[in-house]
Amino acid sequence: MEIKIVRGNETQIYNVELENVTLLSVLNHIKTKIDPTLTYSHGCRSGVCGSCAVRINGREQLMCEYKPNDGDVIEPIRNSRVIRDLVVDTSAVEHFNRVASAWSEGSSKEKVSEEEASRIETQSDCILCTSCYSACPVYVVNPDFIGPFALTRVWRYVNDVREENSNAKIASIQTNGIWDCTLCGECVTVCPQNIAPKQDITMLRMKSAMMGYQDPNGAIAFGGGLDFGTPMF
Missing domain, CATH: 1.10.1060.10 (Alpha-helical ferredoxin)
Structure with missing residues (x-):
């Protein structure tokens, strides 16, 4: 599965072999196994804290609830200053x-x-x-x-x-x-x-x-x- 993540002015592509997992699990895999520099926010992992909100293919979603598909484009939420990668000033x-x-x-x-x-x-x-x-x-x-x-x-x-x-x-x-x-x-x-x-x-x-x-x-x-x-x- 190919996941595209917008990081500043660039879009980085990651290939992961995971199925039927949440986007948060995919990002955790990328950070621990592929790219430790990837930065994102998360907390409760159960759709309660709201800290893992991002835009996926142009639509706002919670990473801990969304099941990714091949080719998904992940970017930080809009109207907020991007601190780094998917982390924004809230x-x-x-x-x-x-x-x-x-x-x-x-x-x-x-x-x-x-x-x-x-x-x-x-x-x-x-x-x-x-x-x-x-x-x-x-x-x-x-x-x-x-x-x-x-x-x-x-x-x-x-x-x-x-x-x-x-x-x-x-x-x-x-x-x-x-x-x-x-x-x-x-x-x-x-x-x-x-x-x-x-x-x-x-x-x-x-x-x-x-x-x-x-x-x-x-x-x-x-x-x-x-x-x-x-x-x-």
């Missing part, structure tokens, strides 16, 4: 989560019902693998876009009945946030946890509209003024 996770305040900032009640917990169960499964961040086309024109993984986490907390600071979270995602998303759905197809950031962003738009916010891009198209994109009370 500081964007912390940065955009901080911009969007994508965490709990206070609880108004100690317990929630099963129905209330089920509302945020899917979004709580995000493993921050940044596959959606890599697949998102918005970063080509707006590197400050908060991004699908941070926005889906915002919806998780805004939709949590215990959260006391939902209004501030909605305010934080109006600029370089929900209105900048093209709703193309690329983030949905690559999520290993079957989360649908597109749907969550749509719900955040609806929530924002209920609070008086409007799409500033739509406002400009219709000749809107400075009041567009701000709460209307």
Whole structure:
């Protein structure tokens, strides 16, 4: 089996005789038996930590889950600075989560019902693998876009009945946030946890509209003024 790995400006070809194993196992074999200089990231080996995300034939995948085929091309995820080979700088996770305040900032009640917990169960499964961040086309024109993984986490907390600071979270995602998303759905197809950031962003738009916010891009198209994109009370 021939595996092609993008390493900087070059593509290196490795031939391995392994079958019915994960890509992570193939890379471990290459590193231990063929080329000890090959660099990549991995952790749990069970699709939980998200650290082994790469692009395979132009699509984001977790190495510990993907079964490789002859001729596969492996490259680092996009929209991140490549440190070496398949290892990238993942500081964007912390940065955009901080911009969007994508965490709990206070609880108004100690317990929630099963129905209330089920509302945020899917979004709580995000493993921050940044596959959606890599697949998102918005970063080509707006590197400050908060991004699908941070926005889906915002919806998780805004939709949590215990959260006391939902209004501030909605305010934080109006600029370089929900209105900048093209709703193309690329983030949905690559999520290993079957989360649908597109749907969550749509719900955040609806929530924002209920609070008086409007799409500033739509406002400009219709000749809107400075009041567009701000709460209307």
